[in-house]
Amino acid sequence: ATPTALLVGTGRGAQLGILIKGPEVLESTRRVDTVVLDKTGTVTTGTMSLLAVHPAAGVAEDDVLRLAGAVEDASEHPVGRAVARAAGRRAGRLPAVGGFAALQGMGVRGTVEGHDVLVGRPALLESSGITLPDELADAARTAVEAGRTAVVAAWDGAARAVLVVADEVKPTSAEAIAALRGLGLRPVLLTGDNRAAAAAVAAAVGIDADAVHAEVLPADKLDAVKRLQDDGRVVAMIGDGVNDAAALAQADLGLAMGTGTDVAIEAADLTLVRGDLLAAADAIRLSRRTLATIK
Ligand code: ADP
Numbered sequence: 001a002t003p004t005a006l007l008v009g010t011g012r013g014a015q016l017g018i019l020i021k022g023p024e025v026l027e028s029t030r031r032v033d034t035v036v037l038d039k040t041g042t043v044t045t046g047t048m049s050l051l052a053v054h055p056a057a058g059v060a061e062d063d064v065l066r067l068a069g070a071v072e073d074a075s076e077h078p079v080g081r082a083v084a085r086a087a088g089r090r091a092g093r094l095p096a097v098g099g100f101a102a103l104q105g106m107g108v109r110g111t112v113e114g115h116d117v118l119v120g121r122p123a124l125l126e127s128s129g130i131t132l133p134d135e136l137a138d139a140a141r142t143a144v145e146a147g148r149t150a151v152v153a154a155w156d157g158a159a160r161a162v163l164v165v166a167d168e169v170k171p172t173s174a175e176a177i178a179a180l181r182g183l184g185l186r187p188v189l190l191t192g193d194n195r196a197a198a199a200a201v202a203a204a205v206g207i208d209a210d211a212v213h214a215e216v217l218p219a220d221k222l223d224a225v226k227r228l229q230d231d232g233r234v235v236a237m238i239g240d241g242v243n244d245a246a247a248l249a250q251a252d253l254g255l256a257m258g259t260g261t262d263v264a265i266e267a268a269d270l271t272l273v274r275g276d277l278l279a280a281a282d283a284i285r286l287s288r289r290t291l292a293t294i295k
């Protein structure tokens with residue numbers, strides 16, 4: 001039978017906005033010494049906005065927004081939402097997309113108005129044999145150096161524009177990360193985004209520069225957690241995305257943002273209902289206290 005204190009602990013968790021899959025989950029909170037945080041949607045709001053469009057010479061910005069926006073309209077990724085929202089505001093109704101494909105951690109592709117359109121990180125374009133003209137490479141570099149995310153729109157085999165997006169650090173993230181440190185956990189940032197954007201967020205919330213893992217593909221997030229475990233760390237992972245699910249399941253303790261995807265929530269042991277990182281520190285403090293009353 002489950003000790004009453006554990007059930008009381010789970011009940012108190014619900015009051016704090018923490019959903020616990022089962023009382024046995026609490027046990028893993030005792031030994032966790034590392035907390036791996038996904039960036040987009042976990043440390044940051046995940047609501048990105050489109051800040052700038054840099055079209056290549058001879059390309060109309062309206063065409064970029066209409067074609068890229070139409071493909072991104074089918075995407076659930078924060079970058080895609082930002083592009084589709086801005087494009088919708090500009091174009092009104094976006095054209096239909098055919099053959100849509102989401103390339104996890106890379107970008108999207110689809111056919112719009114007869115064009116084969118690709119939107120994603122520069123590496124995606126390179127792997128499709130598309131090179132960036134200097135003007136676009138410069139625009140992307142400047143944006144990235146400023147801590148932003150730059151994606152490229154290409155169609156019919158040529159790069160047509162750089163789109164710059166960014167989101168904001170959640171107001172409570174720095175305080176939450178300090179609280180997790182106070183509980184003896186070392187914070188690590190894990191993201192598919194570029195190094196400079198990751199470094200800017202890490203600096204803003206108090207994560208050490210040598211604990212930042214950027215440009216990590218979705219499949220490699222799982223390996224990053226495994227590697228820490230192989231080094232003897234007991235790992236809590238906090239994430240929100242489809243691309244975090246495997247890492248959440250692998251971690252000794254998986255915490256999902258309640259504002260995130262169902263896949264992440266299903267893979268996790270705990271859900272932070274309000275999507276507030278402060279609840280992660282509350283959850284660990286509460287379950288340790290609950291366990292202490294049982295001993
Ligand atoms: P994170 O780990 O921060 O949640 P992801 O692994 O989901 O990031 O994505 C990594 C990168 O892939 C993004 O920063 C972006 O450059 C690119 N990307 C992913 N999805 C899209 C999309 N729908 N449109 C354009 N670029 C995308």
Ligand code: MG
Pocket residue numbers: 038039040041042239240241244
């Ligand atoms: Mg995320």
